[in-house]
Amino acid sequence: MKMLKVLMILAAMITTSVAFAQKSPMAPGDFHGAVADKKSYKVVYQLNSDDEKVIKGTLKNIANALDDPRLKGKLEVELVAHGGGVTVFKKNQPYEAQLKALQDRGVILAECENTMRERKIERSELFDFISYVPSGNGEIIIRQQQGWAVIHP
Template identity: 80%
Template sequence: MKTLKTMLFAASIFVTAAAIAQNKPVNPADFHGATADKKSYKVVYQLNSDDEKVIKATMKNIMNALDDPRLKGKLEVELVAHGGGVTVFRKDQPYETQLKVLQERGVILAECENTMRERKISKEELFDFISYVPSGNGEIIIRQQQGWAIVHP
């Protein structure tokens, strides 16, 4: 029995070494990123911070994805704000123009109603062009199970 185990162990090492030996390093000049070979892609960007840098970075990340030539015409995007992220949708904040640009490009803008209740925020305090979901976390869970990628900048 010990001999059989030793032989199997030795064989596994040989197979592993052979596989490693066949891996050739990728020449950086030959690599151009992943190929977008699917018909469509779906992504949720989660925003739960009121930090101006995080908000701006999140919107910039969304624009970068929308502008990626591999994803042109194939990308569905949703921005889900909850917790501190509600700041991005407040009328007293400077994000209206950027949000409208995103929305014009097809981005779904969704605010968590739980956050609004917990923070006593009314819909009148938020931009009138956004949508609402019962729970930001619930939205993310459902979308992920539907196959959407989740990005949390």
Template identity: 65%
Template structure:
């Protein structure tokens, strides 16, 4: 009797239509994902001092902030550690770019472990940035809180 029930269940499952992703018939009609939440959070990581990598990371953040789907819904944090400390150093050319992001609401977080390990004083960094005990710890916490993680 049990075999009969299993066969009936398999027959019913096999005859059910499979769920299919809704894709436009013309790929040119695709406009990307729709926002379904009232708020989104993303944490970006920068641990590289290469000018191209720094500028690409900042550009990625700007692009996210400018995405019309995310306007007014996005919280962004930039966690800097390791070699990325160059971004926040007063003797580097990034102050205006960093200030522009902060003026748009981006949280600028510097890893205190990096400063200690590299023997860098806070006085060598822009006075308007924030600090976290550990860059890795901040990334772990944010990811566990559900923030999207970007490492461009």
């Protein structure tokens, strides 16, 4: 009798396992990513590092997002630089062409005025085509509360 109970429990466990396996999601090759079913998407990229790899990676990430066919014509992007991120907007750095190309695609380029004041950076040291916000953190907080996604590479 005890053996019959054990066999019944094992049979129930096997049946449950098989049923669970059959209900698993699609095969890995069938997944093609999320569907962009909204009219528009908004994202802020936060850049607070002067590391060349981080800067280049951030600019590339923005371009990749703009090139995503699911987001074409639906994406609003802002790059907020503060702290060490101010490096991306300095005239003595090699990022002007990339920044202008992103701006031509509608990307808002915003520098934190707190960073400039703390680091004693003059506007004349930065590209003349960028915009300014009172604080980078404040900009990110406001944007996030407005529903913007925040990405910090």
